[in-house]
Amino acid sequence: MPSWLTTDSFLIIGSVVSVLLFVGTIVAIPVVAVRLPEDYFTAPTPRRAPWKVAVRSVVAAVLILMGVAMLVLPGQGMLTILLGVSLLDFPAKRRLERRILANEHVLRALNAIRRRSGRPPLLAP
Numbered sequence: 001m002p003s004w005l006t007t008d009s010f011l012i013i014g015s016v017v018s019v020l021l022f023v024g025t026i027v028a029i030p031v032v033a034v035r036l037p038e039d040y041f042t043a044p045t046p047r048r049a050p051w052k053v054a055v056r057s058v059v060a061a062v063l064i065l066m067g068v069a070m071l072v073l074p075g076q077g078m079l080t081i082l083l084g085v086s087l088l089d090f091p092a093k094r095r096l097e098r099r100i101l102a103n104e105h106v107l108r109a110l111n112a113i114r115r116r117s118g119r120p121p122l123l124a125p
Contacts, residue, residue, distance in 0.1 A: 018073040021066050025075045028063075032083045033110050034117045041097055042123045045089065053089055060087035078106050098125045 037043070048056070063084030070077035082100045085093065101107050101124060111121040 017069075018075075021070055021073060022075045025066065025070065025080050029076055029079050029083060030113050030117070033079075033113045034119055036086070036122065038120045039123050040086070041094075041101060041125045045093070048089065056087045056089070060084045063087065076109075078103065079109060082106060082110075094125070101125060 061084070063080055066075075067077045067080030067082075067084055069075075070080055078100065082097065085096055085100070107122065107124055114121055
């Protein structure tokens with residue numbers, strides 16, 4: 001077995017990844033939450049150019065994977081998953097967003113971030 005596959009190295013790698021995810025979401029989530037229009041979750045989904053859909057899908061996949069990891073690691077897992085899902089374009093997107101926003105803590109956290117930035121609260125679906 002290679003030397004980097006030891007238990008100690010997995011602990012170190014896991015710790016570094018956990019810290020990076022935690023710090024990354026502390027920076028990224030407020031930026032994205034503030035940039036969302038207040039009617040984002042209630043307005044119809046706009047049509048986008050195919051290249052924009054591809055870029056958004058890659059960023060969304062990364063956010064969703066990070067959010068899933070943060071469900072067990074330190075970080076804002078549900079908020080990160082919600083923001084990742086909001087970037088995707090798929091048929092059941094609105095239903096999934098509404099299900100996540102049904103958790104009052106998620107909507108309250110997003111609106112608290114927006115309030116600190118002087119933005120109006122998100123309209124609940």
